Amino acid sequence: MLNKNSVIGVIGSGAMGSGIAQVAATAGHSVFVYDNNESSLDKAESNLKTSLQKLVEKQKITVDQQNDILKNIQFVKGLNQLSDCDLVIEAIVENLEIKKKLFHEIEKILKPGSVLASNTSSLSITSIAAACEKPQNVIGIHFFNPATLMPLVEIIPGVATDPQITDACKSLIDSWKKITVIVKDTPGFIVNRVARPFYSEALRIYEEGIADMATIDWAMKEIGGFKMGPFELMDLIGHDVNYVVTETVWKQFYYDPKFKPALSQKRLLEGGFLGRKTGRGFYNYAPETKLPEPLKDATLGNIIFKRILVMLINEAADTLYLRVASRDDIDMAMTKGVNYPKGLLKWCDEIGVDSVIKDLNGLRDFYEEDRYRISPMLKQSFILKRKFY
Numbered sequence: 119m120l121n122k123n124s125v126i127g128v129i130g131s132g133a134m135g136s137g138i139a140q141v142a143a144t145a146g147h148s149v150f151v152y153d154n155n156e157s158s159l160d161k162a163e164s165n166l167k168t169s170l171q172k173l174v175e176k177q178k179i180t181v182d183q184q185n186d187i188l189k190n191i192q193f194v195k196g197l198n199q200l201s202d203c204d205l206v207i208e209a210i211v212e213n214l215e216i217k218k219k220l221f222h223e224i225e226k227i228l229k230p231g232s233v234l235a236s237n238t239s240s241l242s243i244t245s246i247a248a249a250c251e252k253p254q255n256v257i258g259i260h261f262f263n264p265a266t267l268m269p270l271v272e273i274i275p276g277v278a279t280d281p282q283i284t285d286a287c288k289s290l291i292d293s294w295k296k297i298t299v300i301v302k303d304t305p306g307f308i309v310n311r312v313a314r315p316f317y318s319e320a321l322r323i324y325e326e327g328i329a330d331m332a333t334i335d336w337a338m339k340e341i342g343g344f345k346m347g348p349f350e351l352m353d354l355i356g357h358d359v360n361y362v363v364t365e366t367v368w369k370q371f372y373y374d375p376k377f378k379p380a381l382s383q384k385r386l387l388e389g390g391f392l393g394r395k396t397g398r399g400f401y402n403y404a405p406e407t408k409l410p411e412p413l414k415d416a417t418l419g420n421i422i423f424k425r426i427l428v429m430l431i432n433e434a435a436d437t438l439y440l441r442v443a444s445r446d447d448i449d450m451a452m453t454k455g456v457n458y459p460k461g462l463l464k465w466c467d468e469i470g471v472d473s474v475i476k477d478l479n480g481l482r483d484f485y486e487e488d489r490y491r492i493s494p495m496l497k498q499s500f501i502l503k504r505k506f507y
């Protein structure tokens with residue numbers, strides 16, 4: 119169905135589309151990239167040349183490989199030029215109506231049996247597929263940013279997706295040297311769902327004045343072993359992206375308080391303080407401004423770290439409980455998609471489910487909020503004295 123000779127189409131030549139095209143061309147495929155904005159297409163072409171040249175200079179690829187990759191990619195100005203593609207991956211603006219319109223249009227251009235995939239971060243694959251005559255050929259293939267470097271790819275069959283298409287896409291993306299996980303079509307898939315408490319619990323601790331952002335970031339890095347703290351990571355991702363993902367996930371879960379966004383982050387977005395890209399987010403990155411120093415209090419740091427960690431574990435356990443993905447795929451997704459130091463279910467085994475439940479009970483009793491309800495998966499593990507591994 120799909121193999122090393124398959125012709126790949128990419129629609130949208132922004133941050134994600136250009137990376138996905140490079141990955142597919144590096145794997146030896148003939149790739150056609152289309153964007154409805156010519157300047158975006160030109161920029162993608164010149165960025166590709168620059169990034170390949172850098173890889174040659176760093177001796178990561180040879181000049182022959184550079185030439186092959188460039189030969190494999192064609193930047194095209196008409197959607198019709200994608201007609202020979204066996205798989206088209208869409209990476210355009212995150213808007214359901216625009217994506218549906220495009221899927222409806224592109225299906226008519228492609229050969230029967232071609233696969234249509236969306237790289238959406240937060241929209242329902244099933245609703246995108248509903249715009250097509252053959253929703254069985256539509257699937258989610260979700261790369262992480264930057265697609266050339268991040269190993270994880272979430273494969274998301276919609277309600278109508280043919281299981282053979284799911285298998286074929288998984289094998290193909292595996293052959294591109296990526297790590298694939300299979301996820302049920304649910305809001306945020308694995309990573310953008312399970313990671314929510316990393317931000318939201320940190321924001322809650324900050325809003326309550328339990329600690330300042332520099333101390334929370336320090337605790338998660340120094341004590342937790344995370345590569346970045348929540349506030350510096352939100353500033354890096356940009357509040358226009360990070361806040362919107364949180365809000366979308368929350369709305370799609372029928373306003374479940376577990377996923378409720380934080381006002382402090384919304385205000386930054388409203389004020390245009392989007393993070394590093396605008397020079398100011400939670401932190402001020404102006405050259406003359408000194409970044410705040412953390413408190414480096416080990417007792418406080420441990421309280422912060424453990425509170426955020428148990429909330430992450432709770433969400434990972436619930437994701438497993440609701441059969442969104444397998445145990446191994448949930449842990450793999452968090453380590454390979456967002457560089458967590460350990461899989462969260464493995465982490466739960468290490469610290470003990472009794473300790474996780476005790477902390478969550480403490481939060482729930484104190485706040486009396488549904489946000490802190492304990493996943494039945496954790497309760498089951500506790501009652502049955504069962505570990506995840």
Ligand SMILES: NC(=O)c1ccc[n+]([C@@H]2O[C@H](COP(=O)([O-])OP(=O)(O)OC[C@H]3O[C@@H](n4cnc5c(N)ncnc54)[C@H](O)[C@@H]3O)[C@@H](O)[C@H]2O)c1
Nearest residue numbers: 130131132133134153154155158209210211212238239263
């Ligand atoms: N940026 C990320 O971190 C990230 C990570 C994973 C997934 N995603 C998802 O990938 C998709 C693309 O995100 P991005 O960050 O690359 O966006 P981007 O803004 O960098 O690029 C989008 C491109 O799509 C083009 N475009 C818009 N509408 C189009 C249309 N109708 N037809 C053809 N081209 C069109 C734009 O001209 C632009 O070049 C979104 O669905 C997003 O949710 C983004």
